[in-house]
Amino acid sequence: MRDRITAFLVLLPSLLAIGIFVYGFIGQNLWVSLTDWGKDPAQALALRPELRFVGLENYRELFTGFVDVRFRQSVVNLIFFTLFFMAGSLGLGLLLALAVDRAPKGEGFFRTVFLFPMALSFVVTGTIWRWMLQPQGGVNVLPTLFGLPPLSFPWLATREQVLVFDWNHLPFYTALAVALVLLYVAHAAYREGERRRFLWALFSAGVLLLWAFTLGRGLKLLPYPETHGFSLALVGVILAAIWQMAGYTMALYLAGLRGIPVEVLEAARVDGASEWQLFRRVIFPMLAPITLSAMIVLGHIALKIFDLIFAMAGLDYAPTDVPAIYMYLLAFRGNQFAKGAAIGILLLLLVAVVVIPYLASQLRKEVRR
Amino acid sequence: MGRVLLYAFLLLMAGFFLLPVYLVILTALKEPAKITLETVWQWPHPPYWESFRTAWEAFRPKFQNSVVLATSATLLSALVGSLNGYVLAKWPFRGSGLLFALILFGMFIPYQSILIPLFQFMKSIGLYGNLFGLVLVHVIYGIPIVTLIFRNYYSEIPDELVEAARIDGAGFFGIFRHVILPLSVPAFVVVAIWQFTQIWNEFLFAVTLTRPESQPITVALAQLAGGEAVKWNLPMAGAILAALPTLLVYIFLGRYFLRGLLAGSVKG
Incomplete structure (x- = not known):
């Protein structure tokens, strides 16, 4: 019995620390995000600033206020960055894993080379790629070594945007995207013969689409059109991020490929499966859980990306802005703590949407075992 | 072909x-x-070769800060992690599973969501701008991952070993000292490498919570490279300095490095 108490006492400091530094601080941050901290110049100088409760005002301003147009572009940037970074790292990582898995000569060398950027800090990677992507140097003059004309893409310096859309249409597009996901869920449920889930997903998708095409179209977040798009300056940042993380996905996939029993592959070959069918029907399905884990980890890294962009473009460069950068700028350069805290809470919600379903499924798996 | x-x-x-x-x-x-x-x-x-001499002179204090920060925080968090893992794996009590899950959650939060209260807190207890404040922060936010690695490692150790030691009259710490610790070298290596790399490379806490004299090398490098009209030989030499320790760890202890990398992601 005394040992049990000792055991609990040993764990206690960690529990208290996590309780305060994680849960307590999240709560405090939530409270700060509901105040006017930063609006009143007197608060900036005061040691114990007097804060007034303003409800969701900060959140409203971020999404629909006139001054926070930069926040909205940063959200759009984050979405595109996350999508392309995840797709790139997964795709390249899978290709690298498949290549290394064929046991080429110098396999160990290639594996080491592909994975070493993982050991670097994002700041180091950012510094290196900032130099690699100078508009008149680095990557752009590389073709001239082979007698070709230099590239002319200005990388980080460009202010061009593609896939431009009006912020007012955001609810419409969001509803459309969610509806598509639901339709996919319905399709999967139909094939698995899960009638109830099929009907529910179909019904929700229908309601969402109906809303999107009727009320959703007319909804106006801002009194004027405001365009945002995929900022091409991010291409360089995405390239650097893939350079750093593709090796990690390779390592994950490689572990997965090595885990597929040889007998399974042999059996499929004996049954007359072609190489392509082998991939399509045997290897890819077995890699699916790894893809999911990798997506969670990469998505998690992408959503809170900060140091890479800080090192590549600095804090004050709007074309490569993401919420984490804007949050730092607002809170620690502009003393706008309340608004910064609101962005922090939004990031937490975003990550929770990604991570909690994953954790829950992992937990259920563990219970079943 | x-x-x-x-x-x-x-x-x-x-x-x-x-x-x-x-x-x-x-x-x-x-x-x-x-x-x-x-x-x-x-x-x-x-x-x-002058670049390296100049860069070393400019970065030496920051490099030293990074060494102190990464080694002390790594040692502390490995110690905390092994004790936590030992409790959770071998002395479970009612609700310990839930507490473990609550601890793990700390691994997934974006630190932006606690940064402002953390900054205020560090200021109010006078540890803002202090290197040991940063050590404390890294140890605390490292608790989830180190606890996870040690708990998973210790659950593989058969309970019979612990039981036998208990029958021989060993107490909580006796068992830890004589049964668990001698078996945990691999877990310590994995955790040490993981934490060292993470803390050495970390930037967000470092840039928010330090003053110039307590900056680790990542912050100094980002500021040097971000300045106007940089002579690029210096940031590049600095980048090599900043990358060297973790790169050496990766090259010589790559196997363990990979194990740490996979610890959180391919279970299940």
Whole structure:
């Protein structure tokens, strides 16, 4: 019995620390995000600033206020960055894993080379790629070594945007995207013969689409059109991020490929499966859980990306802005703590949407075992 | 044919991953006046080793900060992690599973969501701008991952060993000292490598919570490279300095490095 108490006492400091530094601080941050901290110049100088409760005002301003147009572009940037970074790292990582898995000569060398950027800090990677992507140097003059004309893409310096859309249409597009996901869920449920889930997903998708095409179209977040798009300056940042993380996905996939029993592959070959069918029907399905884990980890890294962009473009460069950068700028350069805290809470919600379903499924798996 | 394509792809990719490294070394070895954009890929004659001396002089205090920070925080968090893992794996009590899940959640939060209260808190207890404040922060936010690694490792140790030691009259710490610790070297290596790399490379806490005299090298590097009109040989030499310790760890202890990397992601 005394040992049990000792055991609990040993764990206690960690529990208290996590309780305060994680849960307590999240709560405090939530409270700060509901105040006017930063609006009143007197608060900036005061040691114990007097804060007034303003409800969701900060959140409203971020999404629909006139001054926070930069926040909205940063959200759009984050979405595109996350999508392309995840797709790139997964795709390249899978290709690298498949290549290394064929046991080429110098396999160990290639594996080491592909994975070493993982050991670097994002700041180091950012510094290196900032130099690699100078508009008149680095990557752009590389073709001239082979007698070709230099590239002319200005990388980080460009202010061009593609896939431009009006912020007012955001609810419409969001509803459309969610509806598509639901339709996919319905399709999967139909094939698995899960009638109830099929009907529910179909019904929700229908309601969402109906809303999107009727009320959703007319909804106006801002009194004027405001365009945002995929900022091409991010291409360089995405390239650097893939350079750093593709090796990690390779390592994950490689572990997965090595885990597929040889007998399974042999059996499929004996049954007359072609190489392509082998991939399509045997290897890819077995890699699916790894893809999911990798997506969670990469998505998690992408959503809170900060140091890479800080090192590549600095804090004050709007074309490569993401919420984490804007949050730092607002809170620690502009003393706008309340608004910064609101962005922090939004990031937490975003990550929770990604991570909690994953954790829950992992937990259920563990219970079943 | 397939083999040729395979090697072509592998070499192309090796180029993609190594070209930046080549450029870094090349630029670091150039005299500042000779760095022009058209000739970036030309190897310098003669190599200008001065860059490293200048960079080392500029970065030495920050490098020392990083060494102190990363080693002390790593040691502390490995110790905390092994005790926590031991309790959770071998002395479970009612609700300990839930508490473990609550601890793990701390691993997934974006630190932006606690940064402002953390900053205020560190200021109010007078640890803002202090290197040991940063050590404390890293130890605390490292608790989830180190606890996870040690708990998973210790659950593989048969309970019978603990039971036998208990029958022999060993208490909580006796069992830890004589049964668990001698078996936990691999877990300590994995955790130490993981935490050292993470803390050495960390930037967000470092940039928010330090003053110039307590800055680790990542912050100093980002500020140097971000300045106007930089002579690029210096940031490149600095990048090499900042990368060297973790790179050496990766090269010599790669196996364990990988194990830490996979610890959180491919279970289940």
